């Protein structure tokens with residue numbers, strides 16, 4: 001197996017004086033889709049925030065693409081090649097689709113490259129292309145998600161972290177989102193680390209999975225194996 | 241009819257000034273959710289700077305803008321880094337208390353330094369000209385055009401430049417701004433610098449038209465608040481609209497209501513504010529809600 005692109009080792013982090021994460025281990029290999037599931041409050045989003053420099057890492061290490069990024073600032077994490085689609089809505093509502101994409105490449109100063117990249121993303125998601133001049137805040141939930149994903153791809157990241165990409169969307173749209181994630185993975189070799197509340201669908205779209213519980217690793221393995229595991233099914237996939 | 245037309249023109253001229261005067265408050269509020277109660281004091285400082293430069297160096301108040309703008313940008317920038325960045329993420333009350341404290345400290349410091357004697361900047365062109373039967377006070381007309389020009393520049397800066405876009409992005413969703421790599425604290429500091437500089441410039445510009453004293457600030461803060469309630473947070477066209485509404489209302493009231501006296505500005509402004517907040521608590525154009533609120 002190849003060297004991991006992202007490796008999180010024995011991670012401790014939390015809010016105020018309280019540790020939410022108590023020794024999380026996680027690996028993502030190049031070209032993989034990895035899905036993290038677990039009950040509400042398990043600390044899934046906190047793992048992302050710790051990787052991204054929003055929450056202080058108190059112990060352990062985060063390494064990405066051969067670089068140590070423990071407690072790096074968000075812009076350094078971006079520069080290292082990770083972008084994020086957070087759990088809460090994150091488009092700029094009073095900016096157009098184009099401007100939102102442009103903001104995705106805020107760290108790039110060369111405007112020609114920004115424009116070329118915007119065109120690439122608009123071709124990748126024709127739906128966004130049709131709405132390029134629309135204010136992002138007036139788009140549907142699914143369209144806003146696509147825009148957030150498109151914006152996260154602007155800097156040509158090696159890996160995108162998505163916190164519940166399907167949250168709050170209609171079943172049909174959820175399917176489109178997962179199909180798009182798989183398509184990006186196939187076509188441009190995008191590595192994806194995602195958190196999913198729709199655990200079954202999330203795992204079905206992924207290569208491997210992790211189950212977190214109370215800030216610790218509970219289970220991990222190939223997505224197929226987790227879907228078939230009796231304990232995981234009973235506790236996290238809604239029975240059967 | 242002539243009197244009415246004259247009132248409209250005077251109100252419009254005053255409104256242009258009110259708009260730049262209010263923008264600093266409205267943009268800081270919109271971008272970082274802080275209501276700066278020391279707003280009027282920064283205007284007061286600008287007026288004193290113009291007075292000092294005029295009195296001791298013979299510098300014209302409009303020329304002195306070239307010194308006042310960069311200097312007060314620096315003051316705003318440093319104030320933000322040293323003080324305000326610590327309270328931005330805290331509850332509203334904290335920011336109100338701190339900026340209220342700043343306003344008291346500034347006004348009283350200026351009282352100690354310069355006493356409360358009113359100061360004047362008697363420029364030579366303080367007359368007026370007649371055009372199609374309407375009187376245009378020269379200074380107020382210049383102020384109007386400088387105000388318009390600075391608003392156009394600011395609007396272009398916010399809409400087109402990379403830095404301006406990062407300011408708008410932060411106002412609309414600060415978490416999202418952070419994840420695309422915007423350094424929020426730097427954006428806040430630059431915003432504060434711009435706003436304080438603009439407010440001080442407004443103070444310098446009106447220095448030829450009114451008495452300058454340490455406690456001249458609060459009525460301006462109140463008026464800026466009213467204009468923001470009218471025009472919305474951080475919106476330049478909104479501020480222009482709000483400024484013109486307030487300016488015209490004020491002049492109409494003073495033209496047609498007898499014996500309302502010198503406090504008319506505050507009375508009109510306060511009445512207007514109460515009216516808006518009762519009828520449309522979300523602001524006249526629905527812009528009083530911080531943009532970031534929906535994202536949190």
Ligand SMILES: Nc1ncnc2c1ncn2[C@@H]1O[C@H](COP(=O)(O)OP(=O)(O)OP(=O)(O)O)[C@@H](O)[C@H]1O
Nearest residue numbers: 015016020038039040041042043044045046047087
């Ligand atoms: N900003 C914060 N301050 C204090 N505690 C927080 C904060 N954010 C999250 N927490 C707490 O940390 C714990 C883990 O939260 P986290 O958001 O990581 O959970 P999660 O697994 O993503 O849950 P969900 O599936 O509901 O999104 C929760 O108990 C939560 O209350």
Ligand SMILES: [Mg+2]
Nearest residue numbers: 044045046087
């Ligand atoms: Mg979460």
